[in-house]
Amino acid sequence: MGVLTNRAKTLEQKPMTFWESLYLPAIFKGMAITFGHMFRKKPTINYPEQKRPFSPVFRGLHVLNRDEEGRENCTACGLCAVACPAEAITMEAAERQKGEEHLYREEKYAAKYEINMLRCIFCGLCEEACPKDAIYLSETFAPSNFTRKGFIYSKENLLIPHPVNEKEKYEVAKGLREEQLKNK
Amino acid sequence: MAEEIKKLKVTIDNITLEVPQGTTILQAARMIGGDVVPPAMCYYSKLQGSGGKCRTCLVEVSKGSEADPRPMPKLVASCRTGVMDGMEVKNITSPKVIDARNGVVEFLLLNHPLDCPICDQAGECHLQDLGYEHGKEATRYEFKRRTFDKHDLGPYIQLHMTRCILCYRCVFTADQVSNKRVHGVLSRGDHAEIATYIEKSLDNDFIGNVIDVCPVGALTDKTFRFKNRVWFTKPVNAHRDCKCCSGKVTLWQRGEEVLRVTARKNQWGEVEKWICNECRFEKKKVSDWVIEGPTHVNRHSVISQGHYEKMKKPTETFSKVHDGRKPKLLMDIHSVSEVNDPSIDLSAINGPATSKVFEHSKKQS
Numbered sequence: 001m002g003v004l005t006n007r008a009k010t011l012e013q014k015p016m017t018f019w020e021s022l023y024l025p026a027i028f029k030g031m032a033i034t035f036g037h038m039f040r041k042k043p044t045i046n047y048p049e050q051k052r053p054f055s056p057v058f059r060g061l062h063v064l065n066r067d068e069e070g071r072e073n074c075t076a077c078g079l080c081a082v083a084c085p086a087e088a089i090t091m092e093a094a095e096r097q098k099g100e101e102h103l104y105r106e107e108k109y110a111a112k113y114e115i116n117m118l119r120c121i122f123c124g125l126c127e128e129a130c131p132k133d134a135i136y137l138s139e140t141f142a143p144s145n146f147t148r149k150g151f152i153y154s155k156e157n158l159l160i161p162h163p164v165n166e167k168e169k170y171e172v173a174k175g176l177r178e179e180q181l182k183n184k
Numbered sequence: 185m186a187e188e189i190k191k192l193k194v195t196i197d198n199i200t201l202e203v204p205q206g207t208t209i210l211q212a213a214r215m216i217g218g219d220v221v222p223p224a225m226c227y228y229s230k231l232q233g234s235g236g237k238c239r240t241c242l243v244e245v246s247k248g249s250e251a252d253p254r255p256m257p258k259l260v261a262s263c264r265t266g267v268m269d270g271m272e273v274k275n276i277t278s279p280k281v282i283d284a285r286n287g288v289v290e291f292l293l294l295n296h297p298l299d300c301p302i303c304d305q306a307g308e309c310h311l312q313d314l315g316y317e318h319g320k321e322a323t324r325y326e327f328k329r330r331t332f333d334k335h336d337l338g339p340y341i342q343l344h345m346t347r348c349i350l351c352y353r354c355v356f357t358a359d360q361v362s363n364k365r366v367h368g369v370l371s372r373g374d375h376a377e378i379a380t381y382i383e384k385s386l387d388n389d390f391i392g393n394v395i396d397v398c399p400v401g402a403l404t405d406k407t408f409r410f411k412n413r414v415w416f417t418k419p420v421n422a423h424r425d426c427k428c429c430s431g432k433v434t435l436w437q438r439g440e441e442v443l444r445v446t447a448r449k450n451q452w453g454e455v456e457k458w459i460c461n462e463c464r465f466e467k468k469k470v471s472d473w474v475i476e477g478p479t480h481v482n483r484h485s486v487i488s489q490g491h492y493e494k495m496k497k498p499t500e501t502f503s504k505v506h507d508g509r510k511p512k513l514l515m516d517i518h519s520v521s522e523v524n525d526p527s528i529d530l531s532a533i534n535g536p537a538t539s540k541v542f543e544h545s546k547k548q549s
Contacts, residue, residue: 131301
C-alpha cells in the first residue's frame, strides 16, 4: 500500500539508556506536576452548597405564567404545541364559565396542559411562539426520576405560585435575578 | 344558426385569455389561477349579489377596452367589474394596487379584536391569511375597538360580532339557500351588526352553512367550540345518504372522534355543495359516515402540518420479529397522561367543554 499523505513519521525505537531504565527520574517528574496542581486555583465547585450563576439565556424547566391578579395567562391556543419540534406539548381547552373569571384571564383556557420532559429538548420555541406570555423557560433543571410518570408535567406542576394567595412562595419562585440586575 | 357566444379578450398581469361576455375581472383571474387572483373577503361565487363590500379585490384597469383605451381613473373592485374586450388589468404588477390593498387590510383589521388565540377559525381564517400576506401581523390602532357581546344564533351557531367584517355573505346565504331569513344587518356605519331580528332563533335546515361562508370567526360552530385547534384535527372526506342535502362533507377528526363536520371547500375556500344542519351538527359518529379518504390540504396551510394526506399508519412489528410473542410490558399512555382521556368523548358534548367535564374524569382516575 502506498503512502496516503507525506506526514507519516517513522518511529525510532532505540534501547533505553541507563538513566531512563532507572524510571525514578520520570516518576519524580510526574509527581512534581501532580503536586504542582494542588496549589493552583480549583476549576470545580462544591455543587449543592455552591451554585454557578446561570447564563441569562439558560433554558430550563417550563413555567406557566399568571398575571398580577393570579389569573392563568394560557388560552390553549396551541401555538406552543405546533411550534414544538419534539411534539412534547399537549393540551385540552375549555370554556370559562361564569364565576371563573378570577381563575382564567381569557374566555378560553387550558383545562389540561402537559409537557413531556422526556421528549422536550429545551429549545425554547414554545416560549417564542406564545402570544399570551404564558409559557416561560425557567432556570431550573428537570430533576431525575425513576418512573416515566414523573416526567409528564401537568398544569399543576407547571403553574407559578399565585402572586396574591401564595405571596411567600411567589417571592421565592421569582428568584434572585431581578435583584441582581437592580444591584448592577 | 345558433348565435355565437361572444368571447372577450382580457389581459391580467400580462397574461391574455378569452372569456365569455358577462365575466367579471375576478372570475377571469380565477380562470388563470395562481398569484394573479385578487383576494376576496366578501365575494362568493355561489351567492348572487355578493361582492363589492370589502374592497380587498381592488385592481387597476390600465386600459378600459379596445373601443375606449383610456385607463379607469380609480382602482376598481374586480368582483363587480365586468370584462370588456381588450381590457388590460394590473393586479400584482401595479404598486398602486398593492399599496391600496395594504390599506384596505389595515382598515378591515381596525375593529377586529385580534383574538386569534381564542378564535376557532384561526388556521383557516381568510382574514388571518390576508393579514399575514400583506405584512400586517401587528396593529397600529391604539383606540378603543368596537365591541359587542357574544350572541347565540339558534342552538348551534355562535356569533362573535366583534370579529365580523360585515361582508354580508351570511345574509345572502340565509336569503338564498334557505327560503326564509330571520337575520340581517341592523344599524349602520360603525354600529352595523349582524343580528337575528328580535332574537328569533334560526331554525332553517340549511342555516348552518353561514358558518362555512363566514370568512372570519364571527360565525362559528357551537358543537366544535374550543374542542380543538383546527390544525390538530384531521380533515377527512366522507359522505352519507341524506334526504335533504348531498351528504358530501369533510369530517374533522381527532383520533376516531368526529369533532366537526363542514362542507367541502374548493381552492378558493368556497363551499362546493351546501349541507344540511342534520349532517353538520348531529352526525358526530364515525359510524354515521362512509369515509372516502383524507381531504387535500394546501401545503402552505397550517392544517397540513399533521401530514395526514400521505401518512401511512405504522403497524406493530414486535410480534413479527419475536415469533408471534406479544410484548410483556407495554405502557398505556393514558396511565401517565391526562390529556385525551378516553373516558371523555368530546364529540358527544353539545357545546364547549367546561371545567365540569374534566372534573368528572379526575374523580374517576
